[in-house]
Protein backbone atom coordinates (compact mmCIF):
# COMPACT_ATOMS: atom_id res chain seq x y z
CA UNK A 1 0.00 0.00 0.00
CA UNK A 2 2.96 2.32 0.46
CA UNK A 3 3.48 2.24 -3.27
CA UNK A 4 -0.12 3.20 -3.89
CA UNK A 5 0.09 6.00 -1.38
CA UNK A 6 3.04 7.41 -3.29
CA UNK A 7 0.92 7.34 -6.42
CA UNK A 8 -1.34 9.96 -4.93
CA UNK A 9 1.37 12.51 -5.62
CA UNK A 10 -0.43 13.15 -8.76
CA UNK A 11 -0.86 15.51 -11.58
CA UNK A 12 1.02 18.65 -11.99
CA UNK A 13 -0.05 22.19 -12.67
CA UNK A 14 2.09 24.23 -14.92
CA UNK A 15 0.91 27.77 -15.11
CA UNK A 16 2.60 30.46 -17.03
CA UNK A 17 2.26 34.01 -15.85
CA UNK A 18 -1.35 34.96 -16.09
CA UNK A 19 -2.01 36.55 -19.41
CA UNK A 20 -5.08 37.94 -20.97
CA UNK A 21 -5.38 35.49 -23.83
CA UNK A 22 -7.91 32.75 -23.72
CA UNK A 23 -9.09 29.96 -25.88
CA UNK A 24 -12.09 31.82 -27.11
CA UNK A 25 -12.72 35.49 -27.39
CA UNK A 26 -16.40 35.34 -26.57
CA UNK A 27 -16.05 34.12 -23.00
CA UNK A 28 -15.20 36.05 -19.88
CA UNK A 29 -12.24 34.80 -17.93
CA UNK A 30 -12.38 34.20 -14.24
CA UNK A 31 -15.26 33.42 -11.95
CA UNK A 32 -18.21 35.31 -13.32
CA UNK A 33 -20.54 36.32 -10.54
CA UNK A 34 -18.13 35.81 -7.65
CA UNK A 35 -20.19 36.83 -4.68
CA UNK A 36 -18.78 39.98 -3.16
CA UNK A 37 -20.25 42.56 -0.88
CA UNK A 38 -18.92 45.03 1.66
CA UNK A 39 -19.68 42.51 4.44
CA UNK A 40 -17.39 40.01 2.74
CA UNK A 41 -14.58 42.41 1.88
CA UNK A 42 -12.46 41.71 5.02
CA UNK A 43 -12.35 38.09 3.84
CA UNK A 44 -11.37 38.91 0.28
CA UNK A 45 -7.78 37.69 0.00
CA UNK A 46 -5.78 39.44 -2.66
CA UNK A 47 -3.54 37.30 -4.80
CA UNK A 48 0.18 37.25 -4.04
CA UNK A 49 2.24 39.13 -6.60
CA UNK A 50 4.93 36.51 -7.06
CA UNK A 51 2.53 33.59 -7.12
CA UNK A 52 1.90 31.72 -10.37
CA UNK A 53 -1.47 30.28 -9.39
CA UNK A 54 -2.98 31.94 -6.36
CA UNK A 55 -5.82 31.15 -3.98
CA UNK A 56 -6.45 34.92 -3.92
CA UNK A 57 -9.50 36.69 -5.28
CA UNK A 58 -10.53 37.42 -7.85
CA UNK A 59 -8.92 34.79 -10.07
CA UNK A 60 -6.64 36.56 -12.57
CA UNK A 61 -7.83 36.83 -16.15
CA UNK A 62 -6.69 34.34 -18.76
CA UNK A 63 -8.37 31.23 -17.36
CA UNK A 64 -11.61 29.71 -18.58
CA UNK A 65 -14.80 31.07 -17.08
CA UNK A 66 -16.26 28.73 -14.48
CA UNK A 67 -19.98 29.49 -14.52
CA UNK A 68 -22.57 29.12 -17.25
CA UNK A 69 -21.87 26.98 -20.28
CA UNK A 70 -18.31 25.84 -20.82
CA UNK A 71 -17.52 24.28 -24.19
CA UNK A 72 -14.70 21.78 -23.78
CA UNK A 73 -13.10 20.78 -27.06
CA UNK A 74 -12.11 17.17 -26.48
CA UNK A 75 -9.66 15.48 -28.84
CA UNK A 76 -8.35 11.93 -28.67
CA UNK A 77 -4.77 11.77 -29.86
CA UNK A 78 -2.50 8.89 -30.86
CA UNK A 79 0.95 8.33 -32.37
CA UNK A 80 2.66 5.99 -34.80
CA UNK A 81 4.64 4.43 -31.93
CA UNK A 82 1.53 4.31 -29.75
CA UNK A 83 -1.46 3.67 -32.02
CA UNK A 84 -4.87 4.01 -30.39
CA UNK A 85 -6.26 0.71 -29.23
CA UNK A 86 -10.00 0.40 -29.51
CA UNK A 87 -12.11 3.33 -30.55
CA UNK A 88 -11.34 6.92 -29.69
CA UNK A 89 -14.87 7.30 -28.35
CA UNK A 90 -14.19 4.51 -25.85
CA UNK A 91 -11.35 6.65 -24.53
CA UNK A 92 -13.74 9.62 -24.40
CA UNK A 93 -16.21 7.55 -22.38
CA UNK A 94 -13.62 6.85 -19.72
CA UNK A 95 -14.21 10.51 -18.73
CA UNK A 96 -17.73 11.31 -19.88
CA UNK A 97 -20.43 11.78 -18.90
CA UNK A 98 -18.91 11.50 -15.39
CA UNK A 99 -16.83 14.69 -15.65
CA UNK A 100 -19.77 16.85 -16.68
CA UNK A 101 -21.93 15.30 -13.95
CA UNK A 102 -19.16 15.92 -11.42
CA UNK A 103 -19.08 19.63 -12.33
CA UNK A 104 -22.87 19.91 -12.34
CA UNK A 105 -23.03 18.46 -8.82
CA UNK A 106 -20.03 20.39 -7.46
CA UNK A 107 -21.30 23.69 -8.87
CA UNK A 108 -24.95 23.18 -7.80
CA UNK A 109 -25.86 23.43 -11.48
CA UNK A 110 -23.96 26.66 -12.12
CA UNK A 111 -21.40 25.12 -14.45
CA UNK A 112 -22.90 23.53 -17.55
CA UNK A 113 -19.91 21.63 -18.89
CA UNK A 114 -20.25 20.49 -22.50
CA UNK A 115 -17.62 18.12 -23.84
CA UNK A 116 -17.57 18.27 -27.62
CA UNK A 117 -15.87 15.85 -30.02
CA UNK A 118 -15.98 17.30 -33.55
CA UNK A 119 -13.41 14.61 -34.43
CA UNK A 120 -14.73 11.32 -33.02
CA UNK A 121 -11.72 9.28 -34.17
CA UNK A 122 -8.06 9.12 -33.12
CA UNK A 123 -6.19 12.19 -34.27
CA UNK A 124 -2.78 10.89 -35.42
CA UNK A 125 0.19 13.13 -34.63
CA UNK A 126 2.83 13.53 -37.35
CA UNK A 127 5.69 12.45 -35.06
CA UNK A 128 6.15 9.46 -32.79
CA UNK A 129 5.33 10.06 -29.12
CA UNK A 130 8.98 9.75 -28.15
CA UNK A 131 9.93 12.62 -30.45
CA UNK A 132 8.00 15.18 -28.38
CA UNK A 133 10.04 14.57 -25.24
CA UNK A 134 6.97 14.50 -23.02
CA UNK A 135 7.81 13.57 -19.46
CA UNK A 136 6.63 14.52 -16.00
CA UNK A 137 7.20 18.20 -15.39
CA UNK A 138 8.05 18.84 -19.05
CA UNK A 139 7.87 22.57 -19.78
CA UNK A 140 5.67 24.06 -22.49
CA UNK A 141 8.73 24.66 -24.67
CA UNK A 142 9.69 22.95 -26.83
CA UNK A 143 7.81 19.64 -26.45
CA UNK A 144 4.31 20.78 -25.58
CA UNK A 145 4.44 23.75 -27.91
CA UNK A 146 5.24 21.39 -30.74
CA UNK A 147 2.53 18.95 -29.68
CA UNK A 148 -0.10 21.70 -29.46
CA UNK A 149 0.96 23.09 -32.83
CA UNK A 150 0.64 19.63 -34.36
CA UNK A 151 -2.76 19.08 -32.73
CA UNK A 152 -3.97 22.41 -34.07
CA UNK A 153 -2.68 21.65 -37.58
CA UNK A 154 -4.28 18.19 -37.60
CA UNK A 155 -7.63 19.31 -36.18
CA UNK A 156 -7.97 22.68 -37.86
CA UNK A 157 -9.83 21.49 -40.98
CA UNK A 158 -12.62 20.12 -38.75
CA UNK A 159 -12.50 22.48 -35.74
CA UNK A 160 -13.26 26.15 -35.21
CA UNK A 161 -11.16 26.83 -32.13
CA UNK A 162 -13.06 30.06 -31.43
CA UNK A 163 -16.06 28.00 -30.35
CA UNK A 164 -14.40 26.52 -27.26
CA UNK A 165 -13.41 27.63 -23.78
CA UNK A 166 -10.81 24.96 -23.05
CA UNK A 167 -9.10 22.00 -24.68
CA UNK A 168 -8.95 18.43 -23.38
CA UNK A 169 -6.36 16.17 -25.00
CA UNK A 170 -7.08 12.55 -24.14
CA UNK A 171 -3.90 10.77 -25.11
CA UNK A 172 -4.01 7.09 -26.03
CA UNK A 173 -3.23 5.24 -22.77
CA UNK A 174 -0.39 3.24 -24.34
CA UNK A 175 1.73 6.39 -24.88
CA UNK A 176 4.21 6.93 -22.08
CA UNK A 177 4.52 5.18 -18.73
CA UNK A 178 1.76 3.73 -16.60
CA UNK A 179 0.22 6.27 -14.23
CA UNK A 180 1.22 3.90 -11.46
CA UNK A 181 4.83 4.74 -12.28
CA UNK A 182 4.66 8.37 -13.37
CA UNK A 183 1.67 10.62 -13.74
CA UNK A 184 2.18 12.70 -16.87
CA UNK A 185 -1.23 14.36 -16.88
CA UNK A 186 -0.81 18.11 -16.91
CA UNK A 187 -2.58 21.38 -17.61
CA UNK A 188 -1.23 24.52 -19.14
CA UNK A 189 -3.53 27.24 -17.86
CA UNK A 190 -3.78 30.97 -18.37
CA UNK A 191 -1.03 30.66 -20.96
CA UNK A 192 -1.29 33.68 -23.26
CA UNK A 193 1.89 32.65 -25.04
CA UNK A 194 0.34 29.44 -26.38
CA UNK A 195 0.07 28.65 -30.09
CA UNK A 196 -2.77 30.44 -31.82
CA UNK A 197 -5.56 28.64 -33.69
CA UNK A 198 -8.27 30.44 -35.64
CA UNK A 199 -7.01 33.66 -34.09
CA UNK A 200 -7.24 32.56 -30.44
CA UNK A 201 -4.42 31.23 -28.24
CA UNK A 202 -4.82 27.71 -26.85
CA UNK A 203 -4.40 29.15 -23.35
CA UNK A 204 -6.12 26.48 -21.30
CA UNK A 205 -5.34 22.90 -22.23
CA UNK A 206 -5.50 19.73 -20.14
CA UNK A 207 -3.59 16.60 -21.18
CA UNK A 208 -4.54 13.22 -19.74
CA UNK A 209 -2.27 10.19 -20.15
CA UNK A 210 -2.43 6.56 -19.14
CA UNK A 211 -5.11 5.37 -16.71
CA UNK A 212 -5.25 6.14 -13.01
CA UNK A 213 -6.03 2.51 -12.29
CA UNK A 214 -4.81 1.39 -8.88
CA UNK A 215 -5.90 -2.18 -9.52
CA UNK A 216 -8.61 -2.01 -6.86
CA UNK A 217 -11.32 -2.59 -9.46
CA UNK A 218 -12.75 0.92 -9.14
CA UNK A 219 -11.29 2.40 -12.33
CA UNK A 220 -14.57 2.39 -14.25
CA UNK A 221 -16.21 4.36 -11.43
CA UNK A 222 -13.45 6.72 -10.33
CA UNK A 223 -10.75 6.80 -13.03
CA UNK A 224 -12.27 9.88 -14.72
CA UNK A 225 -11.40 12.07 -11.73
CA UNK A 226 -8.06 13.18 -13.13
CA UNK A 227 -9.96 15.26 -15.68
CA UNK A 228 -11.98 17.44 -13.27
CA UNK A 229 -8.68 17.94 -11.42
CA UNK A 230 -6.89 19.06 -14.58
CA UNK A 231 -9.83 21.22 -15.66
CA UNK A 232 -9.76 22.80 -12.18
CA UNK A 233 -6.46 24.32 -13.28
CA UNK A 234 -8.08 25.74 -16.43
CA UNK A 235 -10.43 27.60 -14.05
CA UNK A 236 -7.43 28.94 -12.12
CA UNK A 237 -7.28 26.53 -9.17
CA UNK A 238 -3.83 25.61 -7.81
CA UNK A 239 -2.59 22.17 -6.75
CA UNK A 240 -3.16 21.51 -3.05
CA UNK A 241 -0.96 18.44 -2.75
CA UNK A 242 2.69 19.07 -1.98
CA UNK A 243 5.89 17.07 -2.34
CA UNK A 244 4.64 15.11 0.67
CA UNK A 245 1.46 14.15 -1.20
CA UNK A 246 -1.99 14.77 0.23
CA UNK A 247 -0.83 15.53 3.76
CA UNK A 248 -1.89 19.20 3.68
CA UNK A 249 -5.52 18.86 2.58
CA UNK A 250 -6.14 15.10 2.36
CA UNK A 251 -9.20 13.96 0.43
CA UNK A 252 -11.15 17.19 1.03
CA UNK A 253 -10.57 18.66 -2.43
CA UNK A 254 -10.05 17.15 -5.86
CA UNK A 255 -7.10 19.53 -6.33
CA UNK A 256 -5.46 17.65 -3.45
CA UNK A 257 -6.29 14.03 -4.27
CA UNK A 258 -7.85 12.84 -7.52
CA UNK A 259 -7.27 9.10 -7.15
CA UNK A 260 -9.68 6.82 -5.35
CA UNK A 261 -13.13 7.60 -3.98
CA UNK A 262 -14.98 10.65 -5.26
CA UNK A 263 -14.48 13.93 -3.42
CA UNK A 264 -15.73 17.48 -3.75
CA UNK A 265 -14.01 20.85 -3.84
CA UNK A 266 -13.45 22.93 -0.73
CA UNK A 267 -15.99 25.68 -0.12
CA UNK A 268 -13.24 28.26 -0.69
CA UNK A 269 -12.81 26.94 -4.23
CA UNK A 270 -16.56 26.93 -4.83
CA UNK A 271 -16.70 30.59 -3.81
CA UNK A 272 -13.65 31.41 -5.93
CA UNK A 273 -15.31 29.74 -8.93
CA UNK A 274 -18.56 31.69 -8.49
CA UNK A 275 -20.72 28.79 -7.32
CA UNK A 276 -21.86 30.32 -4.00
CA UNK A 277 -24.09 33.34 -3.38
CA UNK A 278 -23.03 36.10 -1.01
CA UNK A 279 -25.75 34.94 1.38
CA UNK A 280 -24.07 31.53 1.60
CA UNK A 281 -20.74 32.95 2.76
CA UNK A 282 -20.13 34.51 6.17
CA UNK A 283 -17.20 36.73 7.11
CA UNK A 284 -16.41 37.02 10.82
CA UNK A 285 -14.22 40.10 10.57
CA UNK A 286 -15.33 42.08 13.62
CA UNK A 287 -14.54 41.69 17.33
CA UNK A 288 -16.95 39.77 19.53
CA UNK A 289 -18.95 36.61 19.01
CA UNK A 290 -21.01 35.64 16.01
CA UNK A 291 -22.87 32.42 15.20
CA UNK A 292 -23.58 30.80 11.86
CA UNK A 293 -25.54 27.83 10.59
CA UNK A 294 -23.87 25.62 8.00
CA UNK A 295 -25.49 22.97 5.81
CA UNK A 296 -23.63 20.06 4.15
CA UNK A 297 -21.37 21.39 1.42
CA UNK A 298 -22.35 18.72 -1.11
CA UNK A 299 -26.00 19.84 -1.24
CA UNK A 300 -27.41 22.97 -2.83
CA UNK A 301 -28.81 25.77 -0.67
CA UNK A 302 -28.12 27.17 2.79
CA UNK A 303 -24.99 28.51 4.45
CA UNK A 304 -21.85 26.87 3.06
CA UNK A 305 -18.75 28.76 4.09
CA UNK A 306 -17.64 30.86 7.06
CA UNK A 307 -14.42 32.84 6.76
CA UNK A 308 -12.37 34.33 9.57
CA UNK A 309 -9.67 36.74 8.42
CA UNK A 310 -6.30 36.12 10.09
CA UNK A 311 -4.18 38.75 8.38
CA UNK A 312 -4.07 40.42 4.97
CA UNK A 313 -2.78 37.23 3.36
CA UNK A 314 -4.74 34.47 5.02
CA UNK A 315 -8.13 33.41 6.35
CA UNK A 316 -9.54 30.48 8.26
CA UNK A 317 -12.39 28.76 6.45
CA UNK A 318 -15.10 26.54 7.93
CA UNK A 319 -17.55 24.27 6.16
CA UNK A 320 -19.74 21.28 6.98
CA UNK A 321 -18.61 18.08 5.27
CA UNK A 322 -20.95 15.09 5.32
CA UNK A 323 -21.35 12.08 3.01
CA UNK A 324 -23.39 12.69 -0.14
CA UNK A 325 -23.10 14.05 -3.65
CA UNK A 326 -19.45 14.19 -4.70
CA UNK A 327 -18.36 13.60 -1.09
CA UNK A 328 -18.82 9.84 -1.15
CA UNK A 329 -16.05 8.87 1.28
CA UNK A 330 -16.68 11.21 4.21
CA UNK A 331 -16.53 8.93 7.27
CA UNK A 332 -16.47 11.54 10.04
CA UNK A 333 -18.96 14.34 9.31
CA UNK A 334 -18.36 17.68 10.95
CA UNK A 335 -16.86 21.13 10.57
CA UNK A 336 -13.75 21.14 8.42
CA UNK A 337 -11.41 24.00 9.38
CA UNK A 338 -8.56 25.09 7.13
CA UNK A 339 -6.32 28.04 6.44
CA UNK A 340 -6.02 29.65 3.01
CA UNK A 341 -2.87 31.66 2.24
CA UNK A 342 -2.89 33.64 -1.00
CA UNK A 343 0.89 34.12 -0.99
CA UNK A 344 1.72 30.41 -1.18
CA UNK A 345 2.03 29.02 -4.68
CA UNK A 346 0.51 25.96 -6.33
CA UNK A 347 1.98 22.71 -5.03
CA UNK A 348 3.55 24.41 -1.99
CA UNK A 349 0.62 24.16 0.37
CA UNK A 350 -1.59 27.24 -0.16
CA UNK A 351 -4.25 25.50 1.95
CA UNK A 352 -3.76 23.57 5.20
CA UNK A 353 -6.48 21.50 6.86
CA UNK A 354 -6.48 21.30 10.67
CA UNK A 355 -6.97 17.82 12.04
CA UNK A 356 -9.74 17.76 14.64
CA UNK A 357 -8.72 14.22 15.65
CA UNK A 358 -4.93 14.23 15.58
CA UNK A 359 -2.90 11.05 15.47
CA UNK A 360 -6.07 8.95 15.26
CA UNK A 361 -5.05 7.22 12.04
CA UNK A 362 -8.29 8.41 10.49
CA UNK A 363 -11.58 6.66 9.81
CA UNK A 364 -11.33 5.68 6.14
CA UNK A 365 -10.59 2.29 4.67
CA UNK A 366 -10.53 3.55 1.08
CA UNK A 367 -7.36 3.21 -0.95
CA UNK A 368 -5.74 6.42 -2.21
CA UNK A 369 -7.34 8.53 0.52
CA UNK A 370 -4.99 10.28 2.94
CA UNK A 371 -6.06 8.36 6.02
CA UNK A 372 -4.93 10.59 8.91
CA UNK A 373 -6.95 13.58 7.67
CA UNK A 374 -10.06 11.53 6.83
CA UNK A 375 -11.49 12.33 10.28
CA UNK A 376 -10.22 15.93 10.29
CA UNK A 377 -13.64 17.62 10.75
CA UNK A 378 -14.29 19.03 14.20
CA UNK A 379 -17.16 17.36 16.07
CA UNK A 380 -19.91 18.92 18.16
CA UNK A 381 -18.37 20.20 21.39
CA UNK A 382 -14.88 20.64 19.95
CA UNK A 383 -13.08 23.99 19.89
CA UNK A 384 -10.33 25.33 17.64
CA UNK A 385 -8.15 28.07 19.12
CA UNK A 386 -5.61 30.46 17.66
CA UNK A 387 -4.40 32.32 20.77
CA UNK A 388 -1.97 34.50 18.83
CA UNK A 389 -4.74 36.03 16.74
CA UNK A 390 -7.29 35.65 19.58
CA UNK A 391 -9.63 33.59 17.45
CA UNK A 392 -11.83 30.80 18.85
CA UNK A 393 -14.07 28.56 16.76
CA UNK A 394 -16.63 26.37 18.58
CA UNK A 395 -18.82 23.68 17.08
CA UNK A 396 -22.02 24.21 19.07
CA UNK A 397 -24.47 21.69 17.69
CA UNK A 398 -25.27 19.53 14.73
CA UNK A 399 -27.52 16.74 13.55
CA UNK A 400 -26.58 13.80 11.32
CA UNK A 401 -27.27 14.84 7.74
CA UNK A 402 -28.57 18.20 8.94
CA UNK A 403 -27.25 21.64 9.80
CA UNK A 404 -24.46 22.54 12.24
CA UNK A 405 -24.16 25.64 14.36
CA UNK A 406 -20.77 27.29 14.91
CA UNK A 407 -19.61 30.27 16.99
CA UNK A 408 -16.64 32.47 16.12
CA UNK A 409 -15.15 34.64 18.85
CA UNK A 410 -12.52 37.29 18.17
CA UNK A 411 -10.77 38.99 21.06
Ligand SMILES: [Zn+2]
Nearest residue numbers: 011012013239
Ligand atom coordinates in the same frame (compact mmCIF):
# COMPACT_ATOMS: atom_id res chain seq x y z
ZN1 LIG B 1 -2.75 19.44 -10.75
